[in-house]
Amino acid sequence: MRSRTSLRRTGVALLSAAALAALPVVGGAGLTGSAGAVAAEQRGDAWQGGWATSPQAPTAPFGPNWSQQGFDNHTVRQVVRVSTGGTKARIELSNRYGSTPLRITGATVARTDKGAAVQKGSVRQLSFGKGRSVTIPADGKVTSDGVPFKVKALESVTVTLYLAAPTGPATFHTFSAATSYRAQGDHRSDRDGAAFKETSDSWYYLTGVEVTGGKSARRDGVVTFGDSITDGVGSSLNTNNRYPDELAERFAATGHPRSVLNHGIGGNQVTNDTTWAGEKGIARFKKDVLTEPGVRTVIVLEGINDIGGSGPSFPGGPTPEVSVSQLIEGHRSLIRQAHAKGIKAVGATLTPIKGSFYDDAQKVNEAKRDAVNHWIRTSGEYDAVVDLDRALADPSDQDRMATAYDSGDHLHPSDAGYRVMAEAVDLDAL
Structure with missing residues (x-):
């Protein structure tokens, strides 16, 4: 280069040889800043992208996935690896291609174990503006509140979403090169992965995991x-x-x-x-x-x-x-x-x-x-x-x-x- x-x-x-104040739910124009975010920048603990992917409209050009039907009383568990670490974490969820508001009943983040299982004692409940549930408008996205969660660079984390109500077709990312898991009912806090009987090689709604408090601020x-x-x-x-x-x-x-x-x-x-x-x-x-x-x-x-x-x-x-x-x-x-x-x-x-x-x-x-x-x-x-x-x-x-x-x-x-x-x-x- x-x-x-x-x-x-x-x-x-x-x-030559990628518990600070939450940003608000917004539409397709993107996230807006906040006084809390500015203060974080000044303190040197600004958020960094740990992991991200680009959202896509529901489609199935290469075989069945869960995007076109969406979810109804399902828990979706997704594993991603962060590129940089920190002492707090938050997630970004997208409804960019949804035709109706999306209700997230609850979400957790945890350290990954094997498959759909997570490490004992690592599950953290996520909040959105201090509430456990959030509704994302069509063409919108939301960032959760930050939660204390120490994670190292190149460590895998598991994000679990509980979707109690019918979602309709889902914003997703087709090629994940990673296995996602689905269970019937509410299993957001499960440590083992026994309930997660179905798998998919795509990501759903999850578009980012951000960290702060690490060396890369x-x-x-x-x-x-x-x-x-x-x-x-x-x-x-x-x-x-x-x-x-x-x-x-x-x-x-x-x-x-x-x-x-x-x-x-x-x-x-x-x-x-x-x-x-x-x-x-x-x-x-x-x-x-x-x-x-x-x-x-x-x-x-x-x-x-x-x-x-x-x-x-x-x-x-x-x-x-x-x-x-x-x-x-x-x-x-x-x-x-x-x-x-x-x-x-x-x-x-x-x-x-x-x-x-x-x-x-x-x-x-x-x-x-x-x-x-x-x-x-x-x-x-x-x-x-x-x-x-x-x-x-x-x-x-x-x-x-x-x-x-x-x-x-x-x-x-x-x-x-x-x-x-x-x-x-x-x-x-x-």
């Missing part, structure tokens, strides 16, 4: 923004081997953990909305990235679905064709949005596609990918560049992902590939 100044000078990119958070390759498609289930997870591990290994937040959505595009893969990147960037606390840097890896989505292999049907100039202008919009909030924008080159379902016989998609990557590497418009294309490429065929890094579909990396992606990021440049 090189700085923007260095890129402009050389014209080439270098390959400063504005140095990193958001990784993109599509399935940021989301971690192709990584092993329940192993936290997505590239943002590996990046968080690199920070932790230095003795200075940092907030590393994953806002990838499988299938997402920069310029086109889709029925199953989220709003276009230039629209959701404001909602997903710019509302996160303590963010200093965003790494953008997105555009391959804009290039390949107009073909017959794109799930849900083709999307409008996107030219190189349109895709570059979309990236420029992301850069402008980041800079307007004082956030450093790092551009990641689009990774190899040869042999994948995006590899067309006429090599039109490859030509577009090469052109976009040339712009990312040489334009100097991003503040820095990480060359993930070259990190993953087969040395004997630069258009193809190296076999050792390929999950098998020649598009999504394996666990080893995601590790190499994280190693390509220059930590000092962040």
Whole structure:
């Protein structure tokens, strides 16, 4: 990774190794500040994102999940790993794509044991404005009150939601690479996981876990923004081997953990909305990235679905064709949005596609990918560049992902590939 100044000078990119006062329930414009939050900033115990994901509209393009039917007298238990630790925790819940108000009857946070079980004595009841229940309006979100909860960087926590009343279709995140659990009735305080008979590989309503009181009470958070390759498609289930997870591990290994937040959505595009893969990147960037606390840097890896989505292999049907100039202008919009909030924008080159379902016989998609990557590497418009294309490429065929890094579909990396992606990021440049 090189700085923007260095890129402009050389014209080439270098390959180199996410009980304070609760914020109110709000609509789609995002969370608003509060006097308590300002006071927290001044005391140096500001909230940091420990874990995050981007919400999506209910859909089931790859098989059944719980989003379209929703929940009725169900307890949903979800396991996530935080990138940085603290002494207090709170959660964020989203009803962005709900058509009616969502009633959360109760919620808890605990330290994870095995499967759906939690560690003895670790369950903490969560409150929302001092009440145990909360109603989130359609297109709204809510942050719980902070609760004393000591958690270390890279530790897994379990968030449990009890949904007593029918919810209708649920805001969720399709690809979690993690198992979520469901039980009939109220089991929010259960220590063992015996009641949780059903499982899903998606997340529901939960979009953030924030921490405060740790070593990382400063504005140095990193958001990784993109599509399935940021989301971690192709990584092993329940192993936290997505590239943002590996990046968080690199920070932790230095003795200075940092907030590393994953806002990838499988299938997402920069310029086109889709029925199953989220709003276009230039629209959701404001909602997903710019509302996160303590963010200093965003790494953008997105555009391959804009290039390949107009073909017959794109799930849900083709999307409008996107030219190189349109895709570059979309990236420029992301850069402008980041800079307007004082956030450093790092551009990641689009990774190899040869042999994948995006590899067309006429090599039109490859030509577009090469052109976009040339712009990312040489334009100097991003503040820095990480060359993930070259990190993953087969040395004997630069258009193809190296076999050792390929999950098998020649598009999504394996666990080893995601590790190499994280190693390509220059930590000092962040």
